[in-house]
Amino acid sequence: MIRITSTPADDNGCAWYHLSQKRAVKPMLTGKVEADWVVVGAGFAGLSAARQLANNFPDDSIVLVEAQEVGFGASGRNSGFLIDLPHDIGAPDYIGDLNTAGMYLKLNRAAQEILKGLVAEFSIDCKMDPIGKYQSAVEQRGLDVLAAYQKGLDRLGTEYHVIEEKDLPERIGTSFYKRALFTPGTILVQPSALVKGLAENLPKNVTLYEHTVITEFDNETHPHKVVLHTANGGVIEAKKLVLTNNAFAAKFGFYTGRLLPIFTYSSMTRVLTEEEGERLGGQRTWGIIPADTFGTTLRRTPDNRLLVRNSFSYNSDGRSKPDLLPKIRQRHRRSFENRFPMLSNTEFEYTWGGALCMSRNGEGVFGQLGKNVYGALCCNGLGTTKGTITGALLADWLAGERNDMIDFLLASPGPSSTPPDPFLTLGVNINLMYSQRRAGIEA
Ligand SMILES: Cc1cc2nc3c(=O)[nH]c(=O)nc-3n(C[C@H](O)[C@H](O)[C@H](O)COP(=O)(O)OP(=O)(O)OC[C@H]3O[C@@H](n4cnc5c(N)ncnc54)[C@H](O)[C@@H]3O)c2cc1C
Numbered sequence: 001m002i003r004i005t006s007t008p009a010d011d012n013g014c015a016w017y018h019l020s021q022k023r024a025v026k027p028m029l030t031g032k033v034e035a036d037w038v039v040v041g042a043g044f045a046g047l048s049a050a051r052q053l054a055n056n057f058p059d060d061s062i063v064l065v066e067a068q069e070v071g072f073g074a075s076g077r078n079s080g081f082l083i084d085l086p087h088d089i090g091a092p093d094y095i096g097d098l099n100t101a102g103m104y105l106k107l108n109r110a111a112q113e114i115l116k117g118l119v120a121e122f123s124i125d126c127k128m129d130p131i132g133k134y135q136s137a138v139e140q141r142g143l144d145v146l147a148a149y150q151k152g153l154d155r156l157g158t159e160y161h162v163i164e165e166k167d168l169p170e171r172i173g174t175s176f177y178k179r180a181l182f183t184p185g186t187i188l189v190q191p192s193a194l195v196k197g198l199a200e201n202l203p204k205n206v207t208l209y210e211h212t213v214i215t216e217f218d219n220e221t222h223p224h225k226v227v228l229h230t231a232n233g234g235v236i237e238a239k240k241l242v243l244t245n246n247a248f249a250a251k252f253g254f255y256t257g258r259l260l261p262i263f264t265y266s267s268m269t270r271v272l273t274e275e276e277g278e279r280l281g282g283q284r285t286w287g288i289i290p291a292d293t294f295g296t297t298l299r300r301t302p303d304n305r306l307l308v309r310n311s312f313s314y315n316s317d318g319r320s321k322p323d324l325l326p327k328i329r330q331r332h333r334r335s336f337e338n339r340f341p342m343l344s345n346t347e348f349e350y351t352w353g354g355a356l357c358m359s360r361n362g363e364g365v366f367g368q369l370g371k372n373v374y375g376a377l378c379c380n381g382l383g384t385t386k387g388t389i390t391g392a393l394l395a396d397w398l399a400g401e402r403n404d405m406i407d408f409l410l411a412s413p414g415p416s417s418t419p420p421d422p423f424l425t426l427g428v429n430i431n432l433m434y435s436q437r438r439a440g441i442e443a
Contacts, residue, residue, distance in 0.1 A: 001218040004251045006317040007231070008067045008213075011325065014077040015268035015350035019303070020193035021125070023200060025069050029209040029234035035063040038228060038238035040214055040252075041245030042066035043075030044384050045376045047198045048114065048391030049244050054203035056399035062206045063236055065228075067213040070199040074246070075383070076192030077354035079266065079297050079309050081133060081287055082115060082384050084108045084185035085158060087149070089293055090362065094145070095152030103408045105156070110405065111385035112187055114392060115194070124197030127302045132184035134163065134288045136177040142291035142442050146181050149291075159184055173282030173300070176339040180288070188287050188299065191384065209234075217241070217252060219371050226372050240398075243375040244391055246357035246383070247318050254369045257424060258415035259378055260358045261318040262432070265325070266309040267332040267348040268301075277304060279342045294435045295442035296335045305349075306340065308332045310443045312436065314428040316421075318355055325351050335443060356381045359415030366390050366409035367397070374398065378415055 036057065039050045042064050050064040070076070086104035088096045095101045119128050137143045146162075153160050161182045169175045199208060216229040219241065226241040243249045247261035272280065280300075288298040290310075297309040311328045315321055329351040337344055357378045364386065365377040376390035390409060397406050418424050436443060 001216055002253045004215050004217070006248070006251050006319060007215065008073060008248065009319040010068060010073055010077065010354060011320040011322050011352050013325065013350050013352035014072070014192065014354070015266075015305070015307075015352070016080070016190055016192035017072050017076050018350070020071060020190055020196055023196050026208045026210045028211045028232055029065065029230055029236065030232050032235040032237070033063060035236065035238045036060035037062045037240050037242060038226065038236050039064045039242045039244055040228070041243065041248070042070045042199060042208060042210070043073055043244065043246070044195065044387030045246070045379070045391040046244035047195060047202070048388045049242050049376060049395050050206045051203060052392040052395030053242070053398065054205045056395055058205065060205060063238065064202070064206055064208045065212045065214060065236070066208065066210045069210050070208070071192035071196040074354040074356070075195045075387070077266070077352055078191050078384060079287070079299060079307065080189045080191040080384070081289065082112050082187040082189060083133065083382060084112060085153070085183055088362070091152070092148060093152030093155065094149045095156050098155060101156055103405065105158070107389045107405055108385045109185075111389035114388055116187070118198060118201070119194070122197060122201040124194060124201070126190045126194035126197055128187060128189045128194070129285060129302070130187045131285060131287070132182055133186035134172060134180040134182050134286065135291055136168075136180040136288050137291035138177050138441055142295065143179055145291040146179055150181060153183070169281060171282055172286050172288060173280040174339045186287065188285070190301075219373050224372070239372065241373045242394065243369065243373065243377060244387070246377055246379060247355060249365070249369070249375055249377050251318070254373070254375065255365060255377075255415055257418050257420065258359055260360070260418070260428060261315055261355045262358045262428075263313045263315050263320065263353045263355050264309060265311045265328045265332070265351070265353045266307055267329055267336075267351040269306045269346050270349040272304045272306070272343070272346060276343055276346055280340065290442050292439045292442040294439035298339065306336070306343070306346070308336050310335055312432045313353075314425065314432060315355070316425060320353050325353065328353070338441065357383075360418055361413070361416040363412050363415050364390065365414055366394060366412060
């Protein structure tokens with residue numbers, strides 16, 4: 001029996017969650033249930049895995065468990081970029097090995113197709129918009145990244161457009177940036193609305209329990225089943241367990257010390273007035289990611305707000321640290337005013353944080369983790385697409401399917417090891433501090 005020592009606790013400040021449609025939350029599990037499958041974690045990966053298990057095993061029962069509410073965790077609090085292109089920060093041209101990059105492109109595009117199909121099938125109002133993204137730079141280091149990535153994209157053979165400084169304001173309002181690479185394949189969404197919509201339209205043989213925190217699990221005592229206990233006295237007995245709870249899988253005893261919960265943060269303004277919109281200029285919606293990984297992500301949303309995302313912290317227990325939010329909000333304010341001096345009176349209405357699951361070598365987890373336990377974990381920052389496709393392919397593999405994408409994921413060496421604490425915490429914190437400082441004005 002493994003006792004889970006830390007369970008999710010996100011802050012209550014996420015704009016996407018509060019601004020998306022309220023739904024009737026599914027009941028907490030209190031009694032005992034038996035199922036063929038139990039999936040833990042209802043973010044992009046868990047929703048996708050549960051749906052595909054249901055499709056592949058129509059006569060099986062699938063229980064999907066979420067500690068918080070669907071749309072409240074990381075899958076509802078990200079910046080809503082469903083990105084198609086690979087971006088390998090370890091490679092000189094950010095593409096690296098062409099076969100590997102080509103597989104990531106294929107996986108990301110497959111995830112986009114899955115999500116597009118579900119949004120259309122169930123008329124999910126998540127403002128899905130295939131509008132592309134700008135990757136923008138202001139300093140020489142950032143410009144060098146764009147130049148290198150451009151060469152990588154040439155090798156990969158994917159479309160991009162270089163947008164020079166003078167042409168950027170008519171697109172994105174701000175004249176802050178020196179250059180951008182526009183890549184048309186990214187889709188923007190309201191992330192919380194999307195995952196709430198996916199949860200509302202699960203197949204009939206999936207039962208979702210929300211506010212149901214798994215606190216203990218046992219896959220050793222019984223040869224053919226896994227037993228899970230919940231914080232409120234519920235018990236789940238299932239033939240197989242699928243973990244889609246990102247860094248929290250380490251609390252279940254898998255990849256301990258290798259799945260790093262790194263938090264990043266966003267603020268969102270109130271709705272711009274018409275006059276503010278005119279002062280800002282540019283197109284009605286857009287999304288910008290930074291050339292420097294530690295720089296700032298920006299969006300102008302369909303409901304005419306501006307979003308700023310930057311800053312990182314290492315929260316080793318995977319739980320939010322609300323005390324950090326005021327300081328980070330000030331940092332967001334500086335980033336905002338650098339870019340939008342014409343909107344210095346436009347206040348932030350929301351500030352929040354959320355967890356990424358990072359590994360030291362950028363690899364994820366896919367496949368069998370232990371006896372009767374499987375996992376699709378460790379999104380390394382891009383879990384909207386990666387979670388969706390790895391969740392679905394894990395269910396396909398469990399149904400006996402093999403294809404090039406499954407083989408590619410199974411061949412991953414998995415997350416590499418890290419030094420033990422206190423060296424790990426110290427190392428990660430120093431790394432984050434140094435990288436954030438180095439990002440300079442890009443942040
Ligand atoms: C501010 C921010 C911006 C981001 N921007 C982007 C972006 O633009 N594009 C992109 O692709 N990605 C982005 N990300 C990353 C993205 O949000 C994650 O990669 C994605 O949510 C991972 O999905 P997942 O389903 O694997 O995990 P999660 O969304 O983390 O889902 C795991 C779920 O497991 C649940 N859980 C954990 N432990 C237990 C337990 N013991 N019992 C029951 N339930 C449990 C958690 O509550 C959680 O809801 C961003 C993240 C943040 C925080």
